Amino acid sequence: MIGQSAGVALAVLLLAALGTFFTSSRATMTTHAVRAVPVDWQVQVSPGTSISKSSATVAATRGVTAELxxxxxxxxxxxxxxxxxxxxxxxxxxxxxxxxxxxxxxxxxxxxxxxxxxxxxxxxxxxxxxxxxxxxxxxxxxxxxxxxxxxxxxxxxxxxxxxxxxxxxxxxxxxxxxxxxxxxxxxxxxxGMFANAAPGTSSTQIHVQLAHDLPADPGAAFAQVIGRAKNLEAALAGGGLVGNNLAAQLDGARADAIYAEMLFLFLGLPGVIIAALLAGVIASSGRERRRREQALLRVRGASPKRIVRLTWAEAILVAIAGTVVGVIAATAVGRIAFGTSSFGATTGQALAWAGASVVFGLGLSVATIVVPAWRDVRTLSVHDAQATGSTGRDRRPVWARAYLDVICLALGGLIYWQAVRSGYQVVLAPEGVPTISVSYFTLLAPLLFWIGTALLIWRISTELLRVGRGWLRVATRPLAHRLAGVVAASMSRQRRGLSRGVVLMALTASFALSVAIFNTTYTSQSRVDAQLSNGADVTVSTTAATGLPAGISDAVAKLPGVAAVQPMQHRFAYVGNDLQDLYGVDPATIGQATSMSNAFFANGDAARTLQTLGSTPNGVLVSEETVHDFQLQPGDTVNLRLQFASDHAYHQVPFTYVGVAREFPTAPHDSFLVANAGYVAQATGSPASQVLLVRTNGSPTTVAAEVQQLLGPASGATVKDIVTEQRITLSGLTAIDLAGLTKLELVFALLLAAGASGLVLAVELGERRRTFAIASALGAKGRQLGSFVWSEAAFVAIGGLALGALSGWWIAQVIVKILTGVFDPPPEHLSVPWAYLAGLLVAVSAAIAVAGAGMLRAIRRPAMPILRDL
Incomplete structure (x- = not known):
């Protein structure tokens, strides 16, 4: 019963801890949304309305701290x-x-x-x-x-x-x-200038700052801010309308909460399911004992209803113990990992999540204890219940006969192919404004892959044990020696239990691998994203009108901690009537100071694109939007209007379209141009650079401070470093800080992998103690018994880890691909955390070794006491 309670506690702990993640992520979304709004309300005063009276009404509104x-x-x-x-x-x-x-x-x-x-x-x-x-x-x-x-x-x-x-x-x-x-x-x-302005040419707004004592949940905060704005409009009685910037930002945060739900589906739910399966395996270890106890009760006159009621009492006791321990542990884990011990952003959410955890714990206990007992009472006779081992014919499960694994994999592949073909992105950025767009149908792909691979692994391992005795004999010979044939036959007879162990081992390995790869890829891409926004480790920028001081590149290059420096022009150019940012670079050297990712360019080849640009003096890279709007073909002449230094007027300059740039350091998301700095300088008569990109081999923050000191306060230049920018990036729409969640998930994955390997093996071997005891009574030596134990352990470990690694890598690939919009720019390849995987392998090996050694110690006891206990 202690083991069953521990299994329930582990599952409840993970589920409840995910509730603290929701609380933390929602509160973080609200905080960041509020922080990003410079003016909370803009109250448009109606013509003819007294400004002073309107200001007084605004100032008297609840929550207003400043109004101008x-x-x-x-x-x-x-x-x-x-x-x-x-x-x-x-x-x-x-x-x-x-x-x-x-x-x-x-x-x-x-x-x-x-x-x-x-x-x-x-x-x-x-x-x-x-x-x-x-x-x-x-x-x-x-x-x-x-x-x-x-x-x-x-x-x-x-x-x-x-x-x-x-x-x-x-x-x-x-x-x-x-x-x-x-x-x-x-x-x-x-x-003084506009006191006598023509009607309709002037107006007044009252800009308002609110107290940010809002609920942690963005939805509740949104409702509160909307309510206060409507109350103000009612108080103004038609004298003004509220432009609710804060509500608009919180409305976006409400949509961002969908992203947290997606992370739960991808990173959390599989762990909860595996923990539940592990609890079921632990509960199944006592099934034979319950059958014999039920048979004894039935012999002594107990009715089936009474037996089921007794089983209910056991399940409730297990559920209470496991749920209490799990919820208390989740509170502590939430405080450590997420900085909060609450299960919800509001009281209602906290109660709902805590209640769901309790119901889940009770349901898990009922499913693993009561349901099997009820089924045994209905289907087994007293004689069958007293017998050991399995009864009935060895028939394939219904799902295997229906090829459910193949169906799930095929459907998952179809959905994934459709998502990739249609270019589905969870995060869209029309005109540079990021928004969430979730297709829950697309989310079925990883779920179907996960179910399909689990069932396929079960099928493969079962069939291998059923028809592959010859292969098993060869594979187990190094451990079993002359008993290889006997061991192979024994493993074939135990194929259901061993297949269950392989599947659970593979699921935990797959879960650990996919979570670890996603987290590592996400973390590495967050730095790439920050560098894309900031431009480089340290970026110096000024206005297009002035340019950076002459000689600043050489001066910055001599500073300690600076590895490379590259100047970049940032001008403005008219494409037709559209004013766009234009960046002048040296294509041959720009990569020395900042990363040039393949994802920046439409052809997926940064080196080739920059080489083409460099070999075409008047070449220009444009955005996909510009290509579409102007129906451009490679080699077309694009006439841009640039501002000349001689008269500060915009004049036409011919460029040649040579490629498409999707992203570029410091560039906006929508439309921009990239050209050769030398050609821009020659055409405009000004070689001045407005941006300086600096790669550091030391602390970016320290180098930024040194550069700022070098420039002096009168330069008008702005200095930014990637460390600060990354903090801003991790406060954005798609950048919920996953550190706490993945830390929790990775630790649980490690525990589940060790538990799945060690506990499942211990349970499977424990169910065969009677067989081992009889073999020992007939003269089997410890080494001979060990050949059975270690052969089965090797099959579960090697098979589960190998198949789990394959499925985990593929599912990670699917998750990253579906969540492509989360990564800006998309990763060129998956990042693999080799150190964590090595630790996972060590933990699994240690758990298997402990389980095997414990079983060998148990079966080396005298045979008769073991048989009497059984």
Missing amino acids: PVGYADTSGLSSRNAGTVQTTGPGVVLGLPPDYATTFPGEIRPLVGATTGVLLAQQTAANLGASVGSTITIGRPGQSKTTVTVDGVVDLPAADSLFQSIGVAPGSAPTAPPDNVVLLPESMWH
Whole structure:
């Protein structure tokens, strides 16, 4: 009974611990979603409504911690005189900001050059006008005369999409992209310029910061934020509409929770099933004892109902003991692995998950104890129940006769092929905005493969033991010597038990291998993803208008901890009317400072693509979207408009289309261009680089600090390191930190593998103690008995590990392929954790050795006491 309770406890422990993973992941999603929003609410004040009264109403709303009015005004165009030429732009937006706006909402404005207050230009606007600090620009005002201002600084607007959103309009009726031309003015200056603005050309928003004391569950937090926004709109009584940025982010986090469910299906559920199977094997070890006890009770007059009630009492006792131990252990494990001991993000979720764990423990006990006993009472006579060994004909199971294994594998292969052919991705990024898209039908592929391989392994091992006595005789000869034939015959007769051991061993090995490979691949790709976003170990960047200081590459290369340095141009180019990022590189040397993955390019060959680009001086790599929009063919001429250094105007420059780039260091996800830096410099008259990629052989954080000190505060350059970027990446949509989950899963996989090998072998050999005792009474020596034990142990271990390794590698391949969108860029190959697998092999070998040695010690006792015990 202790062993059965331990088996139930192990299964309940794993299931309940997964509940703490859900709690942790959901709370992490909520925290990261809230942190990513620079302005929680943008309240659009209706025309004619008092700004002061609206601000007072907003300030009185529950949860509001800060509110500031922001003026929005249309401009008919901007112009700037530079070096004797006049640069003009199209329409834009002029914002009026309160003095403390940047400190209240630090995520909205990122200073680049010059002052952080006063008249500020957006980075793209400065590039369009060729303006910088000290430049004079003219602002066109609809219905009024033009006015001039002097630029105090250049800034970046990281959250421009939400800052310039259209609030309260029907989808599709307003521009989806933020304006290209933006001027930021102090609040008082803005009011002076636009106090008499034409109707419909100016408006006011109230930007709001909320207290982030929200529920841990993103769904509950979303509902709370939505409710507060509706309450505010009701209080404004038509005087304003709420642009709920925080709710939009939390809504995305609710979808991200689906990803956690997928990880549970792929990484957690198989472990729970294996733990349940192991508990069933442990329970089956007492089945013969129960049969004899039931037969004795029936002889003494006990009715079948009374026997089943007694079995129920045993099952409930096992369930209570196992569930209590499992839940308590899961609480401790959750605290260690995930930092929380709760089973849910809300009280309801916690109670539901804890209740499910209790029901699961009880159900497992009933399935492994009560159901077999009930079936025996109904189908076996007293004589059959008192007999030892199996009864009845040796018939193949129904699933084997129906070829269920082949059907599952075929269906899984069909679903997998369909998913690969259609290019299914769990994470989509239209226009750079990541979203979840889950096809649960596709998730059937790994499940069907898992079931199909388990049944196929059972079929293979059973048939091998049934018809392969000759092969078994040869294979066991090194262990059994002259008894090889007898051992082979014995193993053939015990094929059901041995096949069960092989299957369970293979399942645990497959589970451990697939989880370990996925985790290692995920971890290695997270660094690749961070490097793709950051550009390199350390990246220095500045605006397209200025460029990095001359000689900075050589200076950075001399710093300690720097392995390689490569400059890169970051300009802007018009493809038709579409403004895209353009990166100028040296194709022959760019790979020295950053990784050039094959997945970056459509042909899957980074070396060949860069070689082609380098051999075509005016070559250009474009995005797949651009190829589709302009129907390009390799070798076509693409006329881009680049900004020339001579007059700061955009002029046409011919390029030759030579390939497709899907990703590139620091590039956006949607559309960008990659060209030869030398050709760009020659065409524009400016060799200046805006990005410096640095590969380190030391601490990236330390090198970044040294580079920042070298540049000085007046450079206007931004320095980022991969360590910081990886923390940001691991806070994103597809980057739930798997460290705790995989640590838990890998430890359990190790325990389950050792348990499956050792316990199953011990159970199988324990059921044959009577046979071994009789053989010992007839004169069998310990070495001869050992040949039976070690031959069966070798069959279970070698067969289970070999077949489990094959199936585990394939299932890992399927999981990684189906979850391709989780990896950005997709991995070129699977990463194998050899150290963990070596530890797994050692643990399994040790468990088998302990089980075999224990059985040999038991059967070396005098035969008569063993027979009396049995």
